[in-house]
Amino acid sequence: xxxxxxxxxxxxxxxxxxxxxxxxxxxxxxxxxxGEGCDAYIINTCAVTAESVRKSRQAVRRAxxxxxxxxxxxxxxxxxxEPSAAVPLGADLVGGSSSGPDFALExxxxxxxxxxxxRTRDLAQSAHPPSNPTQSPAQRVCVxxxxxxxxxxxxxxRTRDLAQSARPPSNPTQSPAQRVCVxxxxxxxxxxxxxxRTRDLAQSAxxxxxxxxxxQDGCDNFCAYCVIPFAxxxxxxxxVALAADQASQLxxxxxxxxxxxxxxISSYGTDxxxxxxxxxxxxxxxxxxxxxxxxxxxxxxxxxxxxFCRELSDIxxxxxxxxxxxxxxxxxxxxxxxxxxxxxxxxxxxLALRRMFPDCGITADLITGFPGETGAEFEQTLxxxxxxxxxxxxxxxxxxxxGTRAADMPEQVVKSVRRERAGVAAAAAAEMxxxxxxxxxxxxxxVLFERERGGYWIGHSGNYMEVAVKNGGKRNxxxxxxxxxxxxxxxxxxx
Numbered sequence: 001x002x003x004x005x006x007x008x009x010x011x012x013x014x015x016x017x018x019x020x021x022x023x024x025x026x027x028x029x030x031x032x033x034x035g036e037g038c039d040a041y042i043i044n045t046c047a048v049t050a051e052s053v054r055k056s057r058q059a060v061r062r063a064x065x066x067x068x069x070x071x072x073x074x075x076x077x078x079x080x081x082e083p084s085a086a087v088p089l090g091a092d093l094v095g096g097s098s099s100g101p102d103f104a105l106e107x108x109x110x111x112x113x114x115x116x117x118x119r120t121r122d123l124a125q126s127a128h129p130p131s132n133p134t135q136s137p138a139q140r141v142c143v144x145x146x147x148x149x150x151x152x153x154x155x156x157x158r159t160r161d162l163a164q165s166a167r168p169p170s171n172p173t174q175s176p177a178q179r180v181c182v183x184x185x186x187x188x189x190x191x192x193x194x195x196x197r198t199r200d201l202a203q204s205a206x207x208x209x210x211x212x213x214x215x216q217d218g219c220d221n222f223c224a225y226c227v228i229p230f231a232x233x234x235x236x237x238x239x240v241a242l243a244a245d246q247a248s249q250l251x252x253x254x255x256x257x258x259x260x261x262x263x264x265i266s267s268y269g270t271d272x273x274x275x276x277x278x279x280x281x282x283x284x285x286x287x288x289x290x291x292x293x294x295x296x297x298x299x300x301x302x303x304x305x306x307x308f309c310r311e312l313s314d315i316x317x318x319x320x321x322x323x324x325x326x327x328x329x330x331x332x333x334x335x336x337x338x339x340x341x342x343x344x345x346x347x348x349x350x351l352a353l354r355r356m357f358p359d360c361g362i363t364a365d366l367i368t369g370f371p372g373e374t375g376a377e378f379e380q381t382l383x384x385x386x387x388x389x390x391x392x393x394x395x396x397x398x399x400x401x402x403g404t405r406a407a408d409m410p411e412q413v414v415k416s417v418r419r420e421r422a423g424v425a426a427a428a429a430a431e432m433x434x435x436x437x438x439x440x441x442x443x444x445x446x447v448l449f450e451r452e453r454g455g456y457w458i459g460h461s462g463n464y465m466e467v468a469v470k471n472g473g474k475r476n477x478x479x480x481x482x483x484x485x486x487x488x489x490x491x492x493x494x495x
Contacts, residue, residue: 001024001029001030001031001039001040001111001366001422002029002030002031002032002036002037002038002039002040003021003024003029003031003032003038003039003040003041003042004031004032004033004034004036004038004040004041004042004067004349005017005021005031005042005043005044006034006041006042006043006044006059006063006068007043007044008043008045008046008052008055008056008059008076009043009045009046009048009052009076009077010046010048010261010263010308011212011259011261011297012214012217012261012262012263013044013046013076013077014212014419015212015213015214015244015261016044016075016076016097016098016099016100016214017042017044018212019100019101020042020075020099020100020101020104021042022101023100023101023104024104024107024108027104027108029053029108034063034066034067034485035066035067035253037067037069038067038070039069039070039071039111039114040070040071040107040111041063041066041067041070041071041072041073042073042074042075042107043056043059043060043063043072043073043074043075043076044075044076044077044099044361045059045060045074045075045076045078045079045086046076046077047076047078047080047081047082047227047228047231048077048227048228048401049227049396049401049403050399050400050402051399052078052399053078053082053165053401056076056078057085057089060072060074060086060089060090060091061089061090064089064090064091071092071093071107071110071114072090072091072092072093073091073092073093073094073095073099073103073106073107073110074089074091074093074094074095075094075095075096075099075103075226076095076096076097076099076178077097077228077231077232078097078328079091079094079095080096080231080232081227081230081231085098089362092110093106093107093110095308096165096230097103097231098217099233107168107249114452121192121271123408127170158484161306165470170325180331193225207257208255209255209257209448209449209450209459209476210256210257210258210259210295210448210476211250211253211255211257211258211259211292212258212259212261213246213247213250213258213259213260213285214238214261214262215237215238215260215261215262215265215268215281215285216235216236216237216238216262216263216264216265216267216268217232217233217235217236217262217263218232218233218234218235218236218263218264219232219234219235219263219264219267220235220264220267220270221236221264221267221300221338221339221340222338223327223337223338223339224336224337224338224404224405224406224409225337225367225370225398225400225401225404225405225406226401226404227401227403227404228263230403233265233368234271235263235264235270235271237265237267237268237269237270237271237272237281238281239272240276240280240281240284241284243281243284243285244285244287244288245288245291247284247285247286247287247288247289248288249480250289250292251289251290251291251292253286254476255289255292256291256292256293256448256476256477256478257292257293257294257295257319257448258289258292258293258294258295259294259295259296259297260281260282260285260294260295260296264295264298264300265278265296265297265298265299266278266299266300266302266303267300268281269281269446271375277311278303279308279311279312281296282296282312282315282318283311283314283315286315286316286318287318288483289317290316290317293317293318293319293446293448293462293478294315294317294318294319295319295321295464296318296319296321296322296323297323297370298323298324298325298365299322299323299325299347300324300325300340300341301324301325301326301341301345301346302340302341302345302346302349304322304349304353305325305348305349305352306348306352306355308352309352309353309355309356309357310356312356312357313356313357318472319462319463319464320357320359320360320361320462321360321361321362321363321462321463321464322353322357322360322361322362322363323362323363323364323365324346324349324350324362324363324364324365325364325365326346326364326365326366327339327365327366327367328345328366328367328370328373328381328387329343329346329366329380329381329382329383329384329385330373330377330378330380330384331343332372332375332377333370333372333377333381336370336371336372336409337367337370337406337408338405343384346384346388347384347387347388350362350388359439359440359443359463360463361391361392361436361461361463361464361465362388362390362391363391363392363394363464363477364385364388364390364392364393364394365391365393365394365395365396366394366395366425366429367396367397367398368381368384368395368396368397368398368418368421368422369397369398369413369415369417369418369419369421369422369424370398370406370413371374371406371409371410371411371412371413372409372410372411372413373398373413373421373436374393378421378424381425382424382425382428385425385428385429385432386428386432389432389435389436390429390432390433390436391432391433391436391463391464392429392433392436392464393425393426393427393429393433395422395426395429396422397415397419397421397422398413398418399417400412410461422428434486436465437465437486437491438486440461440463440465440483440491441483441484441485441486442482442483443482443483444480444481444482444483445461445462445463445465445467445480445481445483445493446461446462446478446479446480447459447460447461447467447469447478447479447480447481447493448460448476448477448478448479449469449473449474449476449477449478449479450475450476451475452475455470456468456469456470456473456490457469457470457471457472457474458473458490461474461481461491465483465491466490466491467481467483467490467491467492467493468490468491468492468493469492469493469494469495470494471494471495472495473495479495480495481493481494481495482494482495
């Protein structure tokens with residue numbers, strides 16, 4: 001079987017796509033690019049914003065046009081929340097979030113079924129004409145536990161109403177050939193992380209220089225703008241020993257950087273018996289893969305305390321780069337968002353990181369135009385991010401997600417203003433990024449080289465600058481580089 005895949009959204013989606021790809025390759029199948037005559041086309045979708053949903057729907061439609069003869073297999077958060085919506089777009093197989101080897105086996109089986117059907121279609125149709133000639137007989141909807149049964153995924157009174165709106169309505173016109181395959185493998189923590197096929201294969205795609213290590217899934221925060229707790233379920237963690245074991249495997253495979261990722265890694269360990277903190281699992285991961293450097297995924301600013309930073313500073317192979325899920329620099333806006341920290345805590349987090357990690361890169365997410373955000377509140381946010389001097393930022397105009405509290409809040413900010421504020425914040429972020437890069441001139445940083453382009457070897461430094469050198473680079477090599485200047489957005493250096 002020849003297959004291709006497209007992934008939208010976060011690093012957790014990337015990790016899970018790699019698990020599916022690697023599992024299929026291990027079974028003798030061939031990965032190709034979209035448009036190369038594939039038998040299966042896999043789309044791992046995102047639903048974090050309305051724009052993410054739009055792009056996910058568009059990706060499914062595009063797949064059907066690009067590979068008209070392929071089995072279209074859709075998984076991820078969009079299809080978890082709205083499995084019945086994926087079928088009319090052209091999906092033949094629908095899975096949910098945290099899809100892995102079982103989903104891959106289903107793809108394999110349905111492709112074989114299609115091949116068998118294609119050999120006998122004329123005879124079969126003459127003997128038993130299909131009731132719905134436009135529908136593939138292999139079409140299936142496979143989501144976990146009846147779209148995450150409300151008593152598990154939505155048992156909290158805070159989320160019950162949204163749970164009902166997130167669960168797709170029954171479809172009386174749906175063909176009997178489409179059926180919901182219920183199961184617990186994508187819900188329970190021991191299944192979400194315990195499948196050895198996923199652990200062993202998720203990182204075997206050796207074309208990459210850095211590996212993703214998923215240590216956590218789900219979220220208990222229920223922020224006003226976010227559907228992820230409903231798509232991913234409650235927070236659950238990979239036990240420390242399993243995380244260390246996987247890190248050891250990645251080190252033996254030759255990866256020089258491991259990105260420790262999850263949906264909300266700041267909540268790591270809260271569901272485990274001994275409640276190990278995030279710092280403990282990161283320390284064990286670092287010890288298990290001493291020749292790889294570690295990079296942390298997004299952190300809740302409220303979790304970044306002085307003690308947290310001191311414990312991290314004792315991990316010798318930890319990168320000096322920290323990404324904060326800030327979202328706003330105004331306390332009133334943060335309260336409406338349902339965030340559990342204020343700007344004072346965020347400011348203390350930034351100061352603590354810089355005390356323990358001089359020259360570290362600190363990046364952040366920001367949402368502009370959240371409901372009720374006044375011009376004065378936006379100015380507070382702008383002043384905050386400038387004082388924080390972030391090394392880079394991810395800035396998004398607010399995108400209302402149907403079913404969330406934020407979508408129904410009063411005082412919605414018009415789209416043009418949301419976008420205008422995002423542009424203003426992005427301009428400030430670009431200036432801060434340039435200032436940070438200029439501050440690194442004359443300093444030596446470790447760079448992991450990833451590719452050659454335009455006569456330069458290019459890689460990322462520990463503090464997450466993209467660095468280019470003319471000579472001495474080699475793919476997957478980690479070298480010390482003296483920063484010499486900036487050109488066309490690239491930081492230039494010499495080995």
